[in-house]
Amino acid sequence: MRLLKEPLLLFLAVGAALFYVFNLLNPEQDDGTIIINDETLLTFIQYRSKVFDEAMAKTRWQSMSAAEQQQMLNDFLEEELLYREALALELEQDDYIIKRRLIQKMDFILQSGAESLPAPSDTELQSFMEKYAADYLVQPHITFAHVYFKNDDGSRAEATLPKLQGLGFSEAGEFGERFLYHRNYVERTYDYVAAHFGEAFAERIFALELAQASGQWLGPIGSEHGQHLVFISARVASYQPQLDEVRGRVLADYQRERLLDAKQTAVQALKQQHAIDGKAEFLQMLQLNPQPKEAP
Amino acid sequence: MSVSKRLTPSVLAVAIGLGVGLNAGLVEAAEKQLYWGDTHLHSSYSFDAFLFGNRSADPDTAYRYAKGYPVIHPGHRGRVQIDTPLDFLVVSDHAELMGVVRGLARGNKLLAEYPIGRKFMGWMQQGQAGKVFSTLVANANSDQRAPELLQLLDPKVRKSMWAEIVDATERNYEPGKFTTLVGWEWSAMNNGANLHRIVLTATGADKAKQFIPYSSNESWKAEDLWQWMGETSQRLGIDMISIPHNANISKGEMFNNVDSDGRPLTADYARTRMRWEPVVEMTQIKGDSETHPLLSPNDEFAEFETYRFLIDTRPDTEKIAPVNDGSYIRSALKRGLSVEQQTGANPYKFGLIGATDSHTGLASAEETNFHGKMAGDGSPGGKDGKRIGAEGPTGWDMSASGLAAVWAEENTREAIMAAFKRREVYATSGPRIGVQMFGGWQFKNKDASAKRFAKLGNKKGVPMGSDLSAAPKGKAPGFIVRAVKDPTSANLDRIQIVKGWLDADGVPQEKVYNIAASDKRKVEPKMAALQSTVDLAKGSYRNSVGDAELAAYWQDPAFDPAQRAFYYARVLEIKTPRHTVLDRIALGQEPKLTIVQERAYTSPIWYTP
Incomplete structure (x- = not known):
């Protein structure tokens, strides 16, 4: 029954059924007569006001003066006459504006079909998230404190290092010099660290072996600004978050994909229903096989 | 006996640790x-x-970006x-017709x-969104509101739209990581004055x-807004502030x-205003409101992103804003x-922030x-579009500005709100230039290079946004x-x-001092410009020019303890290309308005005798 879940196919099926029923109820053929009665007039008024409420249209009609009613009827007839004549002359053919308008209508139908589907379950979201795991991957980040030495060849830093042993993350504030930015970096990404210290420094502290890196003062490590002694208290490798951590994003992405999918599936189905022919090279690029046109 | 005296050191440590939230233990208290x-x-x-093309960027999109x-x-x-990424964001949609046009479409x-x-649904379906906009703005500028427009202001409609926005604000709040604050814009116009x-x-x-955001349809007078804020804050036990913007198009x-x-202004007016408006927007996309070359002829950097296009679509009205004291922030201070x-009370003792006022989410x-x-200005070709008539601005006139910088203990709603209220905030035209400023009577030259800058600054003086008074005899503020x-x-050019002060005759004066220079x-009072690297x-x-860091100590050389004064710092970057240069290159056109010097403005420190 997957086919019936496709909004377009469902729409076409319902449309066909309605058409069939309509023909059963109205056996006479449409002979092109312009019918002016309450029903067609009210439909016209609703289109004109772009509000689809028959009772309101009726009230509107009744509140018009005789002259306004006359004008409304004239407009209706004139519009209908010109429209029929245009159709008879086949003016709708090869009109790109009309074509785009029809395509737009199809888009709306497909979209509203996808939007009205029930909200996805956690299982569906979970498997969607897993499918696009890379999009939700949490960037690696690092937490560290540093002691900074400006214009240092490394010797001042090295001389300070023994004094820092035994001191914790936030206990070395009195050593070193004033740095441009922060003394502590908490849960910062590679890009952030690279913007403050330069690429080489960021690369080093993200690549240090963690066993030796954690919980002690290390260095000196050079940056764009000088030398640094570093205390890395945590480094988190990139990881896949749990659904609850990123639920909002996953849901939005899921719905967007469902919308695009619905349209793609519909377009695929239509490829099967329509004869498509032409230059072999183009058909090949579209991965289509030449199909003979059905006899009319 | 104060409470803290009774606390043991370990209890104090716990209290401090809680105060800094997620970073507890990692950041000095x-x-x-x-x-x-x-x-x-x-x-x-x-x-x-x-109406101008943002049909898709809703509050969730804004937070996501x-x-x-x-x-x-x-x-x-x-x-x-x-x-x-940013640390906090306020999605502040217009209270007037909030969500309504989106709803119509x-x-x-x-x-x-x-x-x-x-x-309106009819017009929009015919592609005449601009006509809807003109009607709405013309009405907002008019003394007499069209009664039919009031139909769109049914509390039922306003409540449901507001709830959608508030829910998005709540959904996106991650205390300690990313702060969202509930907010909106009260968009009052008085005959074309913003x-x-x-x-x-x-x-x-x-x-x-539990409230519906107050709009200019209720009143265009700020006094009425503040009264509503007072009543609503009291009823719900909450706090609010209002932040004026685009003084530059307020016709004074x-x-x-x-x-x-x-x-005439009274002490009562001043106190009420300062109760609710601790900060103003100094700079944003619709231009910089610091000052104008006509008001500050001796300030060589006064010409920066000036913008004078009034938001007025009524026929036969003035379209260009006059330059006067009520329209710019330095003259207002x-x-x-x-x-x-x-x-006896100062109605314009406010801190300074920048903001974008972007309408793209x-x-x-x-x-x-x-x-x-x-939305239309987002591409080079779209920048020619005009929205407010033939004399109106285009995307080329817009400034890629500004942001608010906030000094706060932690990234939460309460801490950020508290920083706004004590004015420990500042403005930049976009770049995230870090600025600290402290004023006091005991600073010395070497303090500018102190390693614990903020600690020392707080010990010997007060931070930006604060007051100085009671000058010690013979001392000038430093x-x-x-x-x-x-x-x-980019690197920095100077600080x-x-x-600004009142002279002996009570006449307001201003002067700009260079206090630190790169390279x-x-x-000196007049320094050679750095070579442009653009x-x-x-x-x-x-x-290749400019410095990564500048720091200085400066003492007012012309201080008179009997005269009221304010001091704020302005930090300039070296010259960089304006955003429009890149668009002109994309279009293969000659650039106009090519170079900017981005800047930061601190909140002032005031001296009152």
Whole structure:
């Protein structure tokens, strides 16, 4: 029954059924007569006001003066006459504006079909998230404190290092010099660290072996600004978050994909229903096989 | 006996640890962090944003962009992403017709019940969104509101739209990581004079849903807004502030010398205003409001992103804003001193922030990654579009500005709100230039290079936004200022102090002092400009001039303890290409208005005798 879940196919099926029923109820053929009665007039008024409420249209009609009613009827007839004549002359053919308008209508139908589907379950979201795991991957980040030495060849830093042993993350504030930015970096990404210290420094502290890196003062490590002694208290490798951590994003992405999918599936189905022919090279690029046109 | 004296050291340590939230134990207690954000951003729920092409960037999209995730641009539909994520964001849609135009376009059933709703739905379906906008703005500028427009203001409609926005604010709040604040824009106009204000609260969804955001349809007078804020705050036990913006197009009314009814300002007015308006927007996309060359002829950097296009679509009205004291912030700070001398209270003693006022849902203020004022300006070709008549502005006139910098203990609603209220905040035109400023009577020259700058600053003096008084005999106030470049932007050119004061005759005066200069230049009143490194053909610059950090101590050389004064720091970057240079290159056109010097403005420190 997957086919019936496709909004377009469902729409076409319902449309066909309605058409069939309509023909059963109205056996006479449409002979092109312009019918002016309450029903067609009210439909016209609703289109004109772009509000689809028959009772309101009726009230509107009744509140018009005789002259306004006359004008409304004239407009209706004139519009209908010109429209029929245009159709008879086949003016709708090869009109790109009309074509785009029809395509737009199809888009709306497909979209509203996808939007009205029930909200996805956690299982569906979970498997969607897993499918696009890379999009939700949490960037690696690092937490560290540093002691900074400006214009240092490394010797001042090295001389300070023994004094820092035994001191914790936030206990070395009195050593070193004033740095441009922060003394502590908490849960910062590679890009952030690279913007403050330069690429080489960021690369080093993200690549240090963690066993030796954690919980002690290390260095000196050079940056764009000088030398640094570093205390890395945590480094988190990139990881896949749990659904609850990123639920909002996953849901939005899921719905967007469902919308695009619905349209793609519909377009695929239509490829099967329509004869498509032409230059072999183009058909090949579209991965289509030449199909003979059905006899009319 | 005070409470703290009874606390044991270990209890104190716990209390301090709790105070710094997620960073407990990692950051020294009481050391404030610098957080960056935008307090003024419109989504597709704003009527004008939607009518000018933002149909897709709703509040969720806005938060997503600010947090650093890629989103679809509402205009050109390309993928866009912020370079460095923000720390906080206020989605502040217009209270007037909040969500209504979006609702009209989406066939909202409630709106279709009103004749005016059906009329506008019709226009929009015929592609005449601009006509809807003109009608709405013309009405906002008019003394007499069209009664039919009132149909769109049914409390039922307003409540449901507001609830959607509040829910998004709540959904996106991650205390300690990313702060969202509930806010909106009160968009009052008085005969074409822009009196707009952003209103913010630190409260959560439960209380925010117990009021309907106050709009200019209730009143265009700020006094009425403040009264409503007072009543609502009291009723719900919450706090609010309002933040004026675009004084530059207020025809002198934003910082007037009379109230909304034309009466002279009183101490009462001043106190009420300062209760609710601790900060103002100094700079944003619709231009910089610091000052104007006509008002500050001796300030060589006064010509910066000036913007004078009034928001007035009525026929036969003035379209260009006059330049006067009530329209610019430096002159308003001066006027505040005068009013204080006359009445005993200063109505214009405010801190300074920047904000974007972008209508694209994208809080973008970088010259190289700027996504436009309205959705249509997001691409080079779209910048020619005019929205407010033939004399109106285009995308080329817009400035890729600004951001609010906040010194706060932690990244939460309460801490950020508290920083706004004590004015420990500052403005930049986009780059994240770090600035610290302290004023006091005991600073010495070497304090500017102190390692624990903030600790020393707080010990010997007061931070930006504060007051000095009671000058010790024979002493002049001294200031230590430290500025650090944005790690991803240009180097710094200089630090200046802007001083405003009342002279012996009570006449307001101003003077700009250079206090620190890059490239080992001697600090003098008139310094040679640095060589420009801008390559207009490539739209690039080099950091081969300027410094990464500047710091200085400065003491007022012309201090008179009997005269009221204020001091704020202005930090200039080296010259860089304006965002429009990149668009001109893309279009293969000659650039106009090519070079900018981005800047930071601290909140002032005031001296009162």
